[in-house]
Amino acid sequence: MTLLDQYLKAVAAQLPKHVRDDIVAELKDMILNRFEAKEEVLGRPLTEAEQETILREVGHPLSVAGRYHTGANHLIGPELYPYFLFAVKIGLAALVGLTLIGAFIQLAVGEIGFGQLLGKVVGNLVQGGLSLVGLAAILGFVMERQPEKPKFLREWRVRDLHLFELAAFDTEAIERSFKTGKKGNVVMGWKSGSPTANALGAAMGLTVLLLWWTGVLPIADLRPGAGNWVMDGVDYGAILTGIVEVGFWPILAYLAARIALELFRAWRPAARRVTALGQLTLALVRLGGLLWLWSSSPLSPVIHMDSMQALIDAAQRMAHGHFSLATLLTLIVIGMMIETVGNILGSAWRLVTPAREKAVAA
Amino acid sequence: MSETDLFESLKLELRRGSLILAVMARLKTEQYGYSLRVALAGDGLEMEESTLYPLLRRLESQGLLDSEWREEDRRKKRFYRLSAAGRIMLERLAAEWRNISASLDRML
Incomplete structure (x- = not known):
């Protein structure tokens, strides 16, 4: 050969x-022309070394074949790359936050x-972090190869851009994101005034929470069965294991449904x-879960x-300084139940009342 | 990046779009890949094979070129020429090129 x-x-x-066959035949003719x-010029047949030099000039087979590729020739193209980077930054920030919370609990x-x-x-x-970047890259790879970019990337609105300031991670941007309400008044909690954002x-x-729940993202070993978390005579590790045994799939389904709804x-x-209908349904499911947690889960006796x-x-x-994890968890669960009831009422209200945007626009 | 490297990189960007125009202009008369490359080099536009051949296939898939395999010098060669749609496109691109060139001439 x-x-x-x-x-x-x-x-x-x-x-x-x-x-x-078509491309190879054409390449063969081209290279033979180069040889000839x-x-x-030399007035003699080429040596193997001289032929190899010409073949190297034509290019490595991988890159020569790659140039004939008709689809995307990159993992994530320049148009999508900034969105990939943004998602990775936010995901990593959430990962750091959750890891620190997990570490704090372990320390406590x-x-x-x-x-x-x-x-x-x-x-x-x-x-x-590596898992998160890998998953974002796979998602970007798939999106890059779709015939059309998702609508929220193509038809963005200026009022949705608030969220993107967060990726700068500078104090001013974060303060603006947390403090400025729709009419410039100061509000508590992060609300951009944009439903999309x-x-x-x-x-x-x-998504970060779902990845942690499924074990894709290891966060400070805060996994059921990972440790023997005994405090005030209560084995919280065993309780978490018991909750996960019963609730793994329902919670996985709930998180997936929440992501789909968002x-x-x-x-x-x-x-x-x-x-509103989706939010109402999910809030009812959440309330059911919290009632189970309160009355008949492994955490219930605590x-x-x-x-x-x-x-x-x-x-x-x-309040007098006698810290009790059990009391803290009780207050958290009660707080979540109150918040969920508020969500149910709010969603039901949005479901039965007409939108206000038209009136505002008018 | 040295000044020479920067110049080469910017020159490459400047050339990239114009090469399509050059290839289409040269294919007003029939050529096969190698002869086209030699002709372009003769006009002062060196083009690597790994750029030229995929470009020819892309232009053909866009309906701007026609091609056929024929035997010449006892070897099968693929000959390209501008299609009817390619001629119209070349006229439009050439007009655009002249506009850009005139604008730049006024500025430079």
Whole structure:
């Protein structure tokens, strides 16, 4: 087999079958022409070394074949790349936040020393960060190869751009994102005034949570069964294991449904009633889950309070500096139930009332 | 990046779009790949094979070129020429090129 045949075989192996013979025949003619032109100059046949030099000038078989590729020739193109980078930045920020919360809990229950914890946090951040970047790259790779970019990338609105300031991670941008309300008045909590921006932010946060729940993102070893978290005689590690055994799939389904709903909200911000119906359904599901957590989950014996007076007494003890994780969890679960009831009422209200945008626009 | 490298990089960007016009202009008369490359080089526009051949296929798939395999010098060669749509496109692109060139001439 000649050098040229070897070269062409290597090129052919990288080409799609339906164009392979055609391209290889044309390349062969082109290279033979190059050989002949050089032979004419030298007045003698080429040596193998001289042929190889010409083949190297033509290019490596991988890059020569790559030039005939008709689709995208890159993992993530320049148009999509800034969005990829933005998503990675926000995802990494959420990862760091969750990791630090997990580390704080481990430190609070005294499961691990500070030095050992620091090593674990760094290790988990590296592993989780790489997984996150890899997943974002796969998502970007798939999006890059779609015939059309998603609508929210093509038809963006200036009022949605608030969210993107967060990626700058400078104090001013974050303060603006947290403090400025729709009419310039100061509000508590992050609200951009844009349903699309809020929905995209929520979808990103929930995705990180879902990835952690499924074990794709290891966060400070805060996994059921990962540790023996005993505090005040209560084994929280065993409780978490019990909750996960029963609730793994329902919670996975719930998180997936929430992400789907948030993405729908970003895609169709005007579909107010459909969104409200989805939010109402999910809030009812969430309330059911919290009631289960309160009354019959493995956590129930720890957080359940028989009377309002018992709750007030426990909260007062906390206020006087007697920290109790059980009381803290009770207050968190009660707070979540109140917030969920508020969500149910709000969603039901949006479902039955007409949109205000038309009136504002008028 | 040295000044020479920067110049070469900017020159490459400047040339990139104009090469399509050069290839189409040269294909008003029939050529096969190698003869086209030699002709372009003769006009002062060196073009690598790895750029030229995929470009010819792309222009053909866009309906701007016609091609056929024929035997010449005891070898099968693929000959290209501008299609009817290619001629119209070349006229439009050439007019655009002249506009750009005139604008730049006024500025430079």
